Amino acid sequence: MKILVTGVAGFIGSHLAERLADLGHSVIGLDCLTGYYAPALKRLNARVVQDKGIPIHELDLAVDDLSTALAEVELIYHLAAQPGISATTSFETYLRNNITATHRLREATKPISSLKCFVNISTSSVYGRHATDSETIPPKPTSYYGVTKLAAEQLVLAYQREQKLAACSLRLFSVYGPRERPEKLYPQLIQSILEDKPFNLYEGSETHSRSYTYVGDIVDGLVAVLDHLDRVDGEIINLGTDVEVTTGEGIEIVEKILAKPAQKVIKPKRPGDQLRTHANIDKARTLLGYNPTTTLEQGLLAEVTWYQQQIFGKI
Numbered sequence: 001m002k003i004l005v006t007g008v009a010g011f012i013g014s015h016l017a018e019r020l021a022d023l024g025h026s027v028i029g030l031d032c033l034t035g036y037y038a039p040a041l042k043r044l045n046a047r048v049v050q051d052k053g054i055p056i057h058e059l060d061l062a063v064d065d066l067s068t069a070l071a072e073v074e075l076i077y078h079l080a081a082q083p084g085i086s087a088t089t090s091f092e093t094y095l096r097n098n099i100t101a102t103h104r105l106r107e108a109t110k111p112i113s114s115l116k117c118f119v120n121i122s123t124s125s126v127y128g129r130h131a132t133d134s135e136t137i138p139p140k141p142t143s144y145y146g147v148t149k150l151a152a153e154q155l156v157l158a159y160q161r162e163q164k165l166a167a168c169s170l171r172l173f174s175v176y177g178p179r180e181r182p183e184k185l186y187p188q189l190i191q192s193i194l195e196d197k198p199f200n201l202y203e204g205s206e207t208h209s210r211s212y213t214y215v216g217d218i219v220d221g222l223v224a225v226l227d228h229l230d231r232v233d234g235e236i237i238n239l240g241t242d243v244e245v246t247t248g249e250g251i252e253i254v255e256k257i258l259a260k261p262a263q264k265v266i267k268p269k270r271p272g273d274q275l276r277t278h279a280n281i282d283k284a285r286t287l288l289g290y291n292p293t294t295t296l297e298q299g300l301l302a303e304v305t306w307y308q309q310q311i312f313g314k315i
Helices: 011-022 039-049 089-108 145-164 185-194 215-227 247-258 282-288 296-311
Strands: 002-006 024-032 074-080 117-123 167-172 198-202 236-239 263-266
Touching: 002 011, 011 024, 011 145, 011 215, 024 039, 024 236, 039 074, 089 145, 117 145, 117 215, 145 167, 185 198, 185 247, 185 296, 215 282, 236 263, 247 296
Parallel strands: 002 024, 002 074, 074 117, 117 167, 167 236, 198 263
Antiparallel strands: none
């Protein structure tokens, strides 16, 4: 199958593209390589993808002509987005990169007769402060990120409902692992310990609970869509793990792996942050046969090892 992965130089997109190529699919990548974080990290991910024989179109979904990248595509995984909960990122940026970009991509797919499904990648942030229920619960986002990702999700599903363009949306929960974005909890923690520097922690966040989900398990769920296209059309599906741990427990695991405590510096609470996520994955189990198995200890060991081998002292 010919598959387009947007955001292919990102954390999850690069892992997904690799897996799809390993499964024998013809994979096309698309990424505009924004400067949201160090371009060198994205270039590193891009090289890994290109080493698999995957071409990358360097395009901006919000403004560029997408016809060449979309030619004869049979399935799209749309991961490109303005990520994260950031007080320094404007609403206009989230609007442009999450809603406008998704709208232009979906519009560009209309003439593509080969397209079998548009897989939108959403987030547990659409649920708001407490992400613990099934997909039927009304979303209550508390951040620009959550609001615009919810709007993008509904934009995609509106096309599905009104114009019969097959689509689904997968809401991901607290994904971590090798290649994770540098502003996220675990990369910051690992870096601070290895460099013997202070580690900034938002007030109260140690007691926040999360469904930390290893990237390999998330990719399992994304790939499972290919075998169940008839089941997922029009559906919203949570992908995560139903094992819940606190941020403090995760920090302790990294400290144990590195045999060194973090130098914690408590910062004021971050507006819009989630207090609790606990992925309800009953629907994913039923529709996709989804079954995450990686423990947090296993996943964090893999992330620490990657950071030490690929990033520390290099980028």
